[in-house]
Amino acid sequence: MLRVSAKATNTTIDIQGISGDASAAAQGIEYGPELMRFAESLARRNEPDLTAARKDLLEAAGPGVLVDAAGVAANFQRMVRIADSTGIPVDNLDNPLSQQIRADLGLDTFSSARNSLAITATSS
Amino acid sequence: MTFSYTNSAYPIREDITQAYQAFWHKLARPGAWWSGAQRIAIAAEVRNAVECQYCQVRKSALSPYTTPGKHKKGNLLSDTAVDAAHMIITDQGRITQAFIDKAALQGLSNEHYVELTGIVVAVFSIDEFNRALGIPVEPLPQPVAGAPSHYRPANLSTDTGFVPMVSVDGAVGNERGLWPTGRSANVVRALTLVPDALRDWFNLASAQYLSLEGMSNLVRDDNRSINRMQMELIAGRVSAINECFY
Numbered sequence: 001m002l003r004v005s006a007k008a009t010n011t012t013i014d015i016q017g018i019s020g021d022a023s024a025a026a027q028g029i030e031y032g033p034e035l036m037r038f039a040e041s042l043a044r045r046n047e048p049d050l051t052a053a054r055k056d057l058l059e060a061a062g063p064g065v066l067v068d069a070a071g072v073a074a075n076f077q078r079m080v081r082i083a084d085s086t087g088i089p090v091d092n093l094d095n096p097l098s099q100q101i102r103a104d105l106g107l108d109t110f111s112s113a114r115n116s117l118a119i120t121a122t123s124s
Numbered sequence: 125m126t127f128s129y130t131n132s133a134y135p136i137r138e139d140i141t142q143a144y145q146a147f148w149h150k151l152a153r154p155g156a157w158w159s160g161a162q163r164i165a166i167a168a169e170v171r172n173a174v175e176c177q178y179c180q181v182r183k184s185a186l187s188p189y190t191t192p193g194k195h196k197k198g199n200l201l202s203d204t205a206v207d208a209a210h211m212i213i214t215d216q217g218r219i220t221q222a223f224i225d226k227a228a229l230q231g232l233s234n235e236h237y238v239e240l241t242g243i244v245v246a247v248f249s250i251d252e253f254n255r256a257l258g259i260p261v262e263p264l265p266q267p268v269a270g271a272p273s274h275y276r277p278a279n280l281s282t283d284t285g286f287v288p289m290v291s292v293d294g295a296v297g298n299e300r301g302l303w304p305t306g307r308s309a310n311v312v313r314a315l316t317l318v319p320d321a322l323r324d325w326f327n328l329a330s331a332q333y334l335s336l337e338g339m340s341n342l343v344r345d346d347n348r349s350i351n352r353m354q355m356e357l358i359a360g361r362v363s364a365i366n367e368c369f370y
Contacts, residue, residue: 079329088313
């Protein structure tokens, strides 16, 4: 969805921000490095890093951005667990954009990839 | 009053507070397959899981299914239910069809598992919101007495994922409006064996992220301080760290 939303606004971004590259996160996304680090420290459950990331994001972007970023991060802590605990496959696995993103980010190595790729292997 | 956030250093949007209060209200009451007390016990296991030493050991093991040990847990739920709740929080990427089938043989039916999953992920996301902002977690509510409804949707299919789900064209009758846009992705169908679990995640997602209708706005929601690209950077980074392929 990052690529799709960037395309909708004709913004050039570097998707490697999702992989944790701070300079990539900065490309085309306001407060990208701060948002990336905040999300990362929450998901990694690294409390010292989270405290520092919260402070940095607050100072850079203000409380409104911090609270909304917390909401989105919390939302996706839920969504990944719904997907993996019910074993749902990706809906659009054959979509070229989906395939490109999987290749760019190396997603096929994730253990939960079997829920989608096993189906492809079975049906091909 | 729950979720008052009066001591928060940051103003919390009213729709977030209301969504959390509404979920806490439902959490305390009987669901489709669990009593109010059991639902609150499931919520408590979310908090036990994040501090569970056995879960940490198991997470680093080559296989989660051959590692002996005991969870940090309460005493109201079966060991199978506790194990499922902890696995969803700490090692969800290694949940398999075999894990769920074995749980069913041990008494955790698919219906119980799906409702449990809905509670676990909802409570976890609310707790994570607080943790993100350095706010202590909300005390769990007191249970309300009553019996579960045992409601099961009529139009289920077993062709997707590990558990039965409402079929793509099955959102009719009592399930009418489950996917208000008329289109249903697999993640929307995932918890529909217990339709209220989907309704709960819609309500929370509408406050924390975007409504299902709002997701079609790829630029910016007027009621948010961050644009869609900023949201998706956060979403992508959280999902990548959790190794979520979906």
